[in-house]
Amino acid sequence: xxxxxxxxxxxxxxxxxxxxxxxxxxxxxxxxxxxxxxxxxxxxxxxxxxxxxxxxxxxxxxxxxxxxxxxxxxxxxxxxxxxxxxxxxxxxxxxxxxxxxxxxxxxxxxxxxxxxxxxxxxxxxxxxxxxxxxxxxxxxxxxxxxxxxxxxxxxxxxxxxxxxxxxxxxxxxxxxxxxxxxxxxxxxxxxxxxxxxxxxxxxxxxxxxxxxxxxxxxxxxxxxxxxxxxxxxxxxxxxxxxxxxxxxxxxxxxxxxxxxxxxxxx
Amino acid sequence: xxxxxxxxxxxxxxxxxxxxxxxxxxxxxxxxxxxxxxxxxxxxxxxxxxxxxxxxxxxxxxxxxxxxxxxxxxxxxxxxxxxxxxxxxxxxxxxxxxxxxxxxxxxxxxxxxxxxxxxxxxxxxxxxxxxxxxxxxxxxxxxxxxxxxxxxxxxxxxxxxxxxxxxxxxxxxxxxxxxxxxxxxxxxxxxxxxxxxxxxxxxxxxxxxxxxxxxxxxxxxxxxxxxxxxxxxxxxxxx
Amino acid sequence: xxxxxxxxxxxxxxxxxxxxxxxxxxxxxxxxxxxxxxxxxxxxxxxxxxxxxxxxxxxxxxxxxxxxxxxxxxxxxxxxxxxxxxxxxxxxxxxxxxxxxxxxxxxxxxxxxxxxxxxxxxxxxxxxxxxxxxxxxxxxxxxxxxxxxxxxxxxxxxxxxxxxxxxxxxxxxxxxxxxxxxxxxxxxxxxxxxxxxxxxxxxxxxxxxxxxxxxxxxxxxxxxxxxxxxxxxxxxxxxxxxxxxxxxxxxxxxxxxxxxxxxxxxxxxxxxxxxxxxxxxxxxxxxxxxxxxxxxxxxxxxxx
Numbered sequence: 001x002x003x004x005x006x007x008x009x010x011x012x013x014x015x016x017x018x019x020x021x022x023x024x025x026x027x028x029x030x031x032x033x034x035x036x037x038x039x040x041x042x043x044x045x046x047x048x049x050x051x052x053x054x055x056x057x058x059x060x061x062x063x064x065x066x067x068x069x070x071x072x073x074x075x076x077x078x079x080x081x082x083x084x085x086x087x088x089x090x091x092x093x094x095x096x097x098x099x100x101x102x103x104x105x106x107x108x109x110x111x112x113x114x115x116x117x118x119x120x121x122x123x124x125x126x127x128x129x130x131x132x133x134x135x136x137x138x139x140x141x142x143x144x145x146x147x148x149x150x151x152x153x154x155x156x157x158x159x160x161x162x163x164x165x166x167x168x169x170x171x172x173x174x175x176x177x178x179x180x181x182x183x184x185x186x187x188x189x190x191x192x193x194x195x196x197x198x199x200x201x202x203x204x205x206x207x208x209x210x211x212x213x214x215x216x217x218x219x220x221x222x223x224x225x226x227x228x229x230x231x232x233x234x235x236x237x238x239x240x241x242x243x244x245x246x247x248x249x250x251x252x253x254x255x256x257x258x259x260x261x262x263x264x265x266x
Numbered sequence: 267x268x269x270x271x272x273x274x275x276x277x278x279x280x281x282x283x284x285x286x287x288x289x290x291x292x293x294x295x296x297x298x299x300x301x302x303x304x305x306x307x308x309x310x311x312x313x314x315x316x317x318x319x320x321x322x323x324x325x326x327x328x329x330x331x332x333x334x335x336x337x338x339x340x341x342x343x344x345x346x347x348x349x350x351x352x353x354x355x356x357x358x359x360x361x362x363x364x365x366x367x368x369x370x371x372x373x374x375x376x377x378x379x380x381x382x383x384x385x386x387x388x389x390x391x392x393x394x395x396x397x398x399x400x401x402x403x404x405x406x407x408x409x410x411x412x413x414x415x416x417x418x419x420x421x422x423x424x425x426x427x428x429x430x431x432x433x434x435x436x437x438x439x440x441x442x443x444x445x446x447x448x449x450x451x452x453x454x455x456x457x458x459x460x461x462x463x464x465x466x467x468x469x470x471x472x473x474x475x476x477x478x479x480x481x482x483x484x485x486x487x488x489x490x491x492x493x494x495x496x497x498x499x500x501x502x503x504x505x
Numbered sequence: 506x507x508x509x510x511x512x513x514x515x516x517x518x519x520x521x522x523x524x525x526x527x528x529x530x531x532x533x534x535x536x537x538x539x540x541x542x543x544x545x546x547x548x549x550x551x552x553x554x555x556x557x558x559x560x561x562x563x564x565x566x567x568x569x570x571x572x573x574x575x576x577x578x579x580x581x582x583x584x585x586x587x588x589x590x591x592x593x594x595x596x597x598x599x600x601x602x603x604x605x606x607x608x609x610x611x612x613x614x615x616x617x618x619x620x621x622x623x624x625x626x627x628x629x630x631x632x633x634x635x636x637x638x639x640x641x642x643x644x645x646x647x648x649x650x651x652x653x654x655x656x657x658x659x660x661x662x663x664x665x666x667x668x669x670x671x672x673x674x675x676x677x678x679x680x681x682x683x684x685x686x687x688x689x690x691x692x693x694x695x696x697x698x699x700x701x702x703x704x705x706x707x708x709x710x711x712x713x714x715x716x717x718x719x720x721x722x723x724x725x726x727x728x729x730x731x732x733x734x735x736x737x738x739x740x741x742x743x744x745x746x747x748x749x750x751x752x753x754x755x756x757x758x759x760x761x762x763x764x765x766x767x768x769x770x771x772x773x774x775x776x777x778x779x780x781x782x783x784x785x786x787x788x789x790x791x792x793x794x795x796x797x798x799x800x801x802x803x804x805x806x807x808x809x
Contacts, residue, residue, distance in 0.1 A: 008348040011339050011355075041350045091658050098662075113666075120670050127669070128662035134672060134738040156673050202372050209385070227370070231349050245324060245349050252326040256283030263284075 015077050017042045017214050018182060023062060023072030025055075025238075032058045033069060034238040040182075043212040047229025047246060049222060049261065055238035056218045060186050062086075063216060064103050065093040076100065078181050098128045102175025106187035108167035111174065114160040118170045119145065121159065125177045144173040149203050165196035169203070176207065185217040189224055201227050222262065226250055234258045267300035269336050270438055270469035271322070276331030276345070278314070278321045291317040292490055295331070299438075301467040304460075304483045306474065309490035315473040318490065319440045321345075322471070323362050324352045335360070335438065357385055361436035363444045367427035369415040375426045376401060376411045382434040400429035404455050425452050432459050439463065441472030445479045453479060521568045522600040527551045531569040531724075535715060538726035543688025544656070545639050550722040560593060561719030563616045563635035567593075570614055570631060571601040578605070578612035583620040583762070583778035590618070607781045610798045619682070621703040623761050623779040624798035626712035628729060636697040636718040639725060641685040661693050664736060672741060681746075686735045693736065694725055702745045702762045706801045707733040749805025753777040756786035760805035 018040040025033040033055045040046045048056045061067045063074065065085060073084040078100060088096065097103075105111045112121050122141040123131075131137055145155050150169040159167045168188055175183055188204070189197040205228060207213060219225055225232055225246065232249040234242040234257065242255040253259045277293040292314035299305055307315045320326045322333055324344055333344040337359055342351060356362075369378065380397035384390065401411055404425040410418065415426045424447055431444075441460075445453055460483055464470060474480055477487075519525060527549065534546040553561050553568070571577065577597050581590040585607040593616060598605050606612050609622040616633040626632060642652040645663035655661070664685055671679040682698035686707070696704055697716050707714060707727050717724040727733055737743045751763045754774040761782065763775035777783040782797070789795040801808060 008346050008351075009343055010348055011337060011342045011351040014350070044350065044353070090654070094658060094660065116666065116670055117673050120666055120673060123669050124662050124666045127665040128660070132665075132739045134669065134741045137669060137738075199372070202370060205370065209381070230353050244327070245352060247325045248327060251320065252280070254281070254327065259283050 014041055016040060017044075017077050018063070018075070018216075019077075020059075020063065020074045021072060023059065023069045023074070025058060025062065025067060025069040031238050033062070033072075036072070036235070036238070036240055038216075038233060038240075038243075040214055040216060042214055044231065045208055045215045045217065045229045047225035047232045048216065048218045048235060049220065049225050049232060050235035051220060051261075053237075054235040056220075056235045057186055058238075059235070060184050060216060060218045063182075064101055064184050065097055076181065098125065099178055100181045101184060102178070102180035102182070103184040104168065104171045104175050104186065104188045106190050108159060108164070108171055111171045112159045112167065115158050117156040117158055118150070118162070118173075119155040121170055122174045122177050125174055129178055140177060141173070144177040145170070147176060147207065148173040149199075163196070164192050165200055168192065168200055172200075172203065172207075176211070176213070179211070179213075181214065183213050183215045185215060185219075187219050187221075188217070190219065190221065197224075204228060222250070234261065267303070268467070269298065270301050270303075271297070271299035271336070271471070272332075272334040273297045273322070274332045274334070276318075276321065276333065277329045278317055278326060279329055295488075295490075297488055299469045299471060301437075301469050302464055303469050304464055304480075304485045305469075305471045306477055306480075306484045306487035307471065307490060308473075308477065308487055313490040315490055316442055319362070319442050319471065319473060323356075323360065323440055338437065357382075359437040361431055361434070361439045362442070363428065363431040363439065364442045365424060365427070365444060365446045367415060367423040367430075369418075369423065369426075372414060374412045375406065375415045375418075378415060379426060379430045379433055382430060386434055396433060397429070400433050400459075401426070403459070404429050405449070405452050420447055421449060421452075424448060428452070428456055428459075432456075432463065435463055435466055436468055439468050439470045439472075441470060441474070443473055443475050446475055457483070518600070520601065521571050522553065522596075523551060523565060523568045527565070528569045531565055534724055535566065535569070535726065538715070538724055539713070539728045541692070542728050542731050543692030543694040543725055545694075545723040545725045547723055550719050553719075554596070555593075557720040558637065559589060560616070560618055560635040562717035562721075562724065563618070563633045563719075564593060564596070565719060566633045566715050566717045566724065567597055567614060567616045568600065570633075571597060571603050573602045574613075575601070575603045576606050576611055576613045577603050578607060578609065578615045578781075579617070580615070580620060580622070580780075581618045583622075583764075584780040586780060608785070609779075609781060610796060619698050619700075620762070620778060621699055621706045621801075623777075623782050623800045623802065625801055626710065628711045630712045632712055632714045634697040634699070634714060634716045636695070636716045636723075637720070638683075639695060639716065639718040639721050639723040641683075641693050641695040656692060659691065661687075661736075664693055665738075668736060668738065672738075678737075678741070678744075684735050686733050688727060688733055689731050690734075692725075694727075696727075696733070700746055700762060701735070701743070702748065702802075704733065704735050705743075705745070705807050707731075709733075745807070748775075749802075751775045753783055753786075756783040757790070758783060758786050760802055761800070 016039045020038045023033050023036045036059055050056045062069050068086055074086050119141040122144050123137040126137055126140055146152060148169040150173055159170050189200050217228055229246045232246045233240055236257050242258045250262055253262050274296050276295045279288050279290040281288050309315055321328050328345040334341055335344050337355060376394060376397045379401060380393035383393035406425045415423055457480060464483060530548055534548045538546045553564050555561055579590045579594040581587040594605050609624045614631050618635045640652055642655055645667060646652045668678055682700055683695045684701050684704050685693050686696055686704055688694050709730055711729055713729055714727040735743050748763050749760050752759045753776050755776055758777045762778045764778050765773045766776055767773050785795045785797050
């Protein structure tokens with residue numbers, strides 16, 4: 001949220017689902033994140049754009065509690081979730097991420113067990129949450145894979161035998177299997193063929209519309225963000241340089257860097 | 267009359283960082299719009315007609331001035347409103363019709379048209395039925411309803427676009443040259459629909475290449491050409 | 506006061522082979538393991554005159570527990586007469602002076618590889634199991650540091666996933682021995698490579714079970730009257746080996762875990778795996794006054 005947004009007049013008083021404030025993180029002398037703040041409302045899609053090294057992925061990993069920033073706060077407005085999530089211990093983080101937050105990584109190896117079955121990858125989420133009925137595991141895995149438009153005839157094939165697009169669908173199915181409150185997407189279509197990319201984006205768009213899943217999506221591809229995001233945050237050198245409605249940021253960028261980024265698009 | 271829009275001293279310019287230049291689109295515009303009123307924006311090319319529409323819609327950020335929108339939830343300044351409110355109003359009360367369709371891969375024409383109703387909470391079957399009605403009204407052949415509009419010709423895409431943009435009655439509707447590239451029958455259907463919405467109380471503000479198309483709807487007009495008289499009351503003059 | 510009265514004569518080794526500090530460490534770790542059922546405790550694992558992987562973990566625990574009155578029984582795959590069992594039994598007797606037996610009912614301490622005797626153990630008996638790999642998470646998490654964190658967090662999703670994968674791929678749970686089991690509702694342990702047939706014997710048992718891995722330097726325990734639940738899905742019941750209907754060709758016993766002996770004509774005959782139970786049954790048939798204790802399985806069904 002930009003300064004303009006902080007004191008903006010309000011009409012509807014929904015509470016934000018996610019509030020991150022003043023998040024900073026350094027690796028030695030490299031400042032990966034500098035005072036990054038973001039607010040996401042329920043059902044909204046926040047897109048984060050920026051070039052490699054802009055800190056966008058570090059910020060996303062912080063939201064998945066994989067990184068512990070040096071300072072800043074992060075809250076989620078959910079039942080039984082209180083306080084600054086950066087202060088949680090390892091166990092509490094694991095339980096929160098296992099049940100409330102889903103993530104899709106650019107690299108499927110980070111999110112999947114490549115040699116287990118695809119359905120098993122999805123079932124693992126449910127197992128961690130305590131489901132102990134085999135038939136239910138099977139059915140829920142099937143539903144999630146189906147919702148991700150994964151061909152069910154291959155549901156027991158291991159991801160290592162699948163194409164990149166299919167691997168992303170398995171990751172997506174795993175991420176949505178427990179109906180997460182927040183879905184994080186880290187370059188979900190980068191590295192896929194353009195046609196496959198469009199199909200995966202389409203699945204994401206449909207899931208977003210049908211299930212009203214709150215999403216934060218990171219991509220260096222403006223097309224991806226334009227297709228999915230309601231609002232956009234532009235990052236550079238670990239800072240947020242501009243934030244606003246997606247069409248406004250793309251059509252009327254205010255910051256010099258954003259203008260350069262938008263105009264550089266083919 | 268119910269006031270819908272109250273624009274005060276609105277200015278918009280573009281700062282072009284790579285040129286180190288500032289380009290002023292319009293400055294100090296004030297206007298009002300009531301429910302069921304149709305306001306025509308006119309002016310020579312580059313006078314800022316489309317820019318004004320996009321600024322009102324918040325696709326462009328105003329530099330100064332106020333855009334007071336009288337929503338069903340209360341009055342809010344669209345120039346400064348929080349993004350989440352703008353998103354909400356766009357989904358429920360403010361429509362924008364352009365001549366371009368943003369089709370998405372693998373989404374059928376009827377699903378695309380039904381989408382605004384779905385998002386506003388209508389049932390799937392009802393939304394689909396209405397979508398088909400409007401596709402028919404705008405002259406899209408039935409064979410194409412279940413097809414993907416990405417493959418359609420420009421004219422057909424525009425019809426799908428209009429059906430989608432006008433399916434849900436809005437409180438405020440902005441029209442950015444919607445008649446461009448339309449055939450006569452589709453144009454007639456558009457004007458019927460606009461007249462219908464107007465009668466239901468939708469306030470409209472639009473830019474038209476050939477204002478004659480919509481002459482019977484126009485209540486007032488504003489000329490954005492610099493030094494032109496600020497506002498004329500609508501007379502039954504042909505524009 | 507003479508020097509001789511203050512010191513002991515030189516001996517070639519300490520009582521029970523292990524030196525006092527080694528035994529003290531194992532006693533401490535055993536107490537810890539009993540206090541936290543199913544949790545693996547690291548220990549130093551001293552050298553014993555036997556190769557690692559041949560039961561050195563069990564041997565060290567036995568050496569620590571033994572005293573001149575402890576009656577010891579050692580079995581290997583159920584048999585008292587296999588070379589390994591006989592060697593360990595003789596070694597234990599020689600370093601401690603303890604009496605030996607092959608009868609489960611007479612034994613105070615039973616060291617075993619891969620089996621639990623068929624006769625029910627009592628409160629006053631201790632079972633020591635030799636464990637090759639004490640870490641149930643090893644197949645799913647090769648990094649032992651992370652595996653320890655997973656135990657700490659009771660993060661056993663991957664264990665369950667193993668079972669899911671087996672059912673998906675083979676239509677049933679393929680895990681034959683070392684069936685992962687939840688101890689006291691908290692820690693998942695591997696019960697050493699005992700068959701599925703033997704796992705229910707540990708549940709709420711009257712005796713103490715100590716499981717020790719010499720090569721891996723870990724020991725864990727199932728104290729008396731502790732819940733031991735094999736990991737199973739609610740709708741896929743736990744199954745033991747289908748040995749209930751098999752008959753021992755020598756003793757005529759039925760309803761116990763059997764060894765299969767393939768024959769030249771392609772068929773198989775079976776022999777009761779708990780060799781001493783078979784011997785006692787034969788003696789009884791011959792008219793000798795033999796006492797056979799209550800067994801865990803009755804008519805091939807696990808009793809309560």
